[in-house]
Amino acid sequence: MTEPTTSFDDALFSRVERDASALEAIHRPSLTYWQDAWYKIKKNRVAMLSLGIIALCVLMAAVGPSMTPFDYTATDATHIDEPPGGTHWFGTDSLGRDLWARVWMGARVSLLIGFLAAVINSCIGACVGGIAGYLGGRVDMFFMRLIDVLYAIPYMIVAILAMVVLDTGMHTLVIALVLVGWIKSARLVRGQVLQLKHQEFVLAARKLGASDARIIYRHLLPNTLGLIITDLTMAVPYAIFAEAFLSYIGLGIQPPEASWGLLARYGAQNFRVCPYQLFIPAACISLTMLSLNLFGDGLRDALDPRVR
Amino acid sequence: MTRYILQRLAISLVTIWVLVTVVFVLVRCLPGDPFASEKLTPEIRANMERYYGFDQPLSVQYAKYLKNLLRGDLGMSLKYQNMPINQIIQNSFPYSADLGIRTILFATFTGIFLGVVAALNRGRPLEYLCIFVAVVGISLPDFITGSLLQYLLGQKLRLFPVALWKGFSYTVLPTFALSFYTLAMVSRIMRTSMLDVTGQDYIRTARAKGLSPFKIVWRHQIRNAILPVVTILGPITAAILTGTFVIESIYAIPGMGKFYVLGVQNLDYTMILSLTVFYGVFLIAANFVVDILYGFIDPRIRLAGNKR
Numbered sequence: 001m002t003e004p005t006t007s008f009d010d011a012l013f014s015r016v017e018r019d020a021s022a023l024e025a026i027h028r029p030s031l032t033y034w035q036d037a038w039y040k041i042k043k044n045r046v047a048m049l050s051l052g053i054i055a056l057c058v059l060m061a062a063v064g065p066s067m068t069p070f071d072y073t074a075t076d077a078t079h080i081d082e083p084p085g086g087t088h089w090f091g092t093d094s095l096g097r098d099l100w101a102r103v104w105m106g107a108r109v110s111l112l113i114g115f116l117a118a119v120i121n122s123c124i125g126a127c128v129g130g131i132a133g134y135l136g137g138r139v140d141m142f143f144m145r146l147i148d149v150l151y152a153i154p155y156m157i158v159a160i161l162a163m164v165v166l167d168t169g170m171h172t173l174v175i176a177l178v179l180v181g182w183i184k185s186a187r188l189v190r191g192q193v194l195q196l197k198h199q200e201f202v203l204a205a206r207k208l209g210a211s212d213a214r215i216i217y218r219h220l221l222p223n224t225l226g227l228i229i230t231d232l233t234m235a236v237p238y239a240i241f242a243e244a245f246l247s248y249i250g251l252g253i254q255p256p257e258a259s260w261g262l263l264a265r266y267g268a269q270n271f272r273v274c275p276y277q278l279f280i281p282a283a284c285i286s287l288t289m290l291s292l293n294l295f296g297d298g299l300r301d302a303l304d305p306r307v308r
Numbered sequence: 309m310t311r312y313i314l315q316r317l318a319i320s321l322v323t324i325w326v327l328v329t330v331v332f333v334l335v336r337c338l339p340g341d342p343f344a345s346e347k348l349t350p351e352i353r354a355n356m357e358r359y360y361g362f363d364q365p366l367s368v369q370y371a372k373y374l375k376n377l378l379r380g381d382l383g384m385s386l387k388y389q390n391m392p393i394n395q396i397i398q399n400s401f402p403y404s405a406d407l408g409i410r411t412i413l414f415a416t417f418t419g420i421f422l423g424v425v426a427a428l429n430r431g432r433p434l435e436y437l438c439i440f441v442a443v444v445g446i447s448l449p450d451f452i453t454g455s456l457l458q459y460l461l462g463q464k465l466r467l468f469p470v471a472l473w474k475g476f477s478y479t480v481l482p483t484f485a486l487s488f489y490t491l492a493m494v495s496r497i498m499r500t501s502m503l504d505v506t507g508q509d510y511i512r513t514a515r516a517k518g519l520s521p522f523k524i525v526w527r528h529q530i531r532n533a534i535l536p537v538v539t540i541l542g543p544i545t546a547a548i549l550t551g552t553f554v555i556e557s558i559y560a561i562p563g564m565g566k567f568y569v570l571g572v573q574n575l576d577y578t579m580i581l582s583l584t585v586f587y588g589v590f591l592i593a594a595n596f597v598v599d600i601l602y603g604f605i606d607p608r609i610r611l612a613g614n615k616r
Binding site for chain 1: 319322323326331334335337370443444446447448449453455456459463483546553554557558569572573580584587588
C-alpha cells in the first residue's frame with residue numbers, strides 16, 4: 001500500500017470543457033400533455049378502479065345478453081318473480097322475463113344514450129362556446145341571451161315536453177337530452193376561450209392569415225380539450241340519470257325494451273315482494289354513476305395544467 | 309345596482325314570455341286528442357271544443373290565454389270537470405312547497421356543514437368520510453334513494469311511516485331522500501371554495517392579527533366561501549322541484565308533481581300548459597331572487613353596477 005500523496009500536480013487533472021449545447025440536452029424523454037395526464041391518472045388508484053368498472057359494464061352490455069339462453073323480451077308464465085338462482089342468474093320479473101338479459105340489454109340502452117347525449121352536447125357546446133367567445137360582440141350577446149333564456153327553463157320540463165311531443169324511443173330521448181344539455185359546456189368553453197383569445201399564439205395565427213374558423217378549430221378548441229373531456233365524463237352520468245328519471249316516470253323507453261331506469265321503475269312497483277328487482281338495476285345505475293364521477297374527478301386532477 | 313336589477317328583470321320577463329309561447333305551441337303539436345278516451349257524439353264534442361275555445365284559430369286562443377294569464381287565471385282542466393287549474397294549484401302546491409322548503413333548508417345547511425368539516429380536516433379520515441358521502445350522494449338518483457329508504461327504514465325497521473304526509477315523522481324520509489343529491493353538491497362546492505379561501509392573503513392577515521381560529525373560520529373563511537353556494541341555489545331549486553315528481557309518487561304525497569305527470573299522460577292541454585308556466589315562472593323568479601341576492605352579498609358585483 002503506497003503512502004497517500006499529499007501533493008497534487010496538474011497532471012492529475014484534466015479540464016472539462018463547458019459545452020453549451022450539452023447543457024441544453026434533454027436527458028429524459030419529454031412528456032406531452034397527454035402522456036403526463038395518463039401518467040398521473042395511472043397512479044390514481046380510485047380513478048383506475050372506476051375505469052375498470054366502467055369497462056366491465058361496457059363489456060357486459062356487449063356480451064351479457066348472449067351469455068344466457070333466455071331472450072330479454074321472452075315472457076314465461078311458469079317462472080314469475082323467481083329470485084336469483086342457477087337458471088335465472090338475476091331472477092325473473094313479474095312477467096317471467098329473465099332479468100340478467102334485461103339488465104344487460106338495459107345497460108346497452110342506458111350507456112348508449114348516456115354517451116351519445118354527452119358527446120353531442122359537448123360538440124355543440126364546444127362549437128357555440130368557441131364561436132361566441134372568439135367572435136364576441138353581437139354574436140356573443142345573442143348566444144348569451146339565448147343561453148340565459150334557455151337556462152332559466154327547467155331542464156326536465158323541456159325534456160318531458162320533448163318526450164311528449166315526439167314519440168317515445170331512444171332517438172327521442174337523445175334529442176330531448178340534447179335540446180338544453182349543451183348549455184353547460186357552451187358556457188365552460190366560452191369562458192376558457194375568452195381567456196385564451198388574447199394570447200400570443202392566437203395573434204400569431206391571425207397575423208399569418210388564418211381564418212376565424214381555423215383559429216377556433218385548430219388553435220382555440222384544442223387548448224380547451226382538457227376542459228371539454230372532463231366536462232364530458234361528468235355529463236355522461238348526468239345523461240344516464242336523466243334517462244333513468246324519464247323512463248322512471250314513464251316517458252322514456254317503453255317495455256318490452258329495457259333500460260336501467262325502466263327496470264328500476266318496475267322494480268320499485270314490485271319491491272315489497274321481490275326487492276332484488278329494484279336492487280339490481282339500482283346497483284347498476286349507482287355503481288356506473290359513481291365510477292363515472294370518480295373517474296371524472298381523477299381526470300380533472302390529471303388534466304389540470306396547474307398541478308403539473 | 310338599479311340597472312343590474314332592471315336588466316335581470318327584463319331577461320326574466322322575456323324568458324317567461326318565450327316559455328309561455330314555446331309551451332303553448334308545443335302542447336298544440338302533441339299527437340293525440342284530449343277527448344279521445346271519452347265516448348262523445350259529434351255535437352257534444354263540438355260543444356266541448358267551443359266551451360274550451362278550441363274551435364277558434366290558434367292565434368285567438370293564444371291571445372286569450374296570454375290575456376287570462378296576465379290576470380292570473382290559468383284556465384280550466386280538461387280532465388277534472390269544472391276544476392280551475394288555480395284551484396288545483398291551491399290545493400296541491402302547499403304540500404310540494406312544504407317538502408321543497410324543508411329539503412332546501414336541510415340540504416344547504418347540512419351540505420355547508422359537511423363541506424366546512426371536510427375542508428378543516430384536510431388529509432384526515434374525516435375529510436375522506438365527507439368526500440365519500442358527497443360522491444355517493446351525487447351518484448344515487450333520488451328515486452333510488454327514496455325507494456331504498458322506504459324499504460329499509462320504513463318497511464324493515466319500521467322507524468318512520470312508509471307513505472303519506474300527516475305530521476313531522478312522515479316528512480323525514482321524503483325530505484332526506486330528496487335532499488341527498490343537493491346536499492352532496494353543496495358540500496362538494498363548499499369544500500372546494502373553503503380550500504380556495506384558505507390560501508388567501510386576508511386569512512393570513514387575520515391569523516397574524518391574532519384572531520382566534522374560530523373567528524377566522526366563522527367570520528372570514530365561511531363568509532367568503534359561501535358565495536359559490538349561493539350561485540347554485542337557482543339550479544338547486546330546479547333540481548328539487550323535478551325531484552318532487554318522483555318523491556311525491558313514491559311516498560304518496562298529494563303534491564303538484566302528480567298532477568303534472570297525470571296531465572302529460574292524459575293529454576290535458578291546459579293542465580300541461582299551465583303547470584309548466586307555473587313551474588317556469590316559479591323557477592325564473594327563484595333565479596331572479598338569487599341573482600339579486602348575489603349582487604347584494606358579493607361587493608364586487610355591486611361595485612361594477614355603481615360604476616356604470
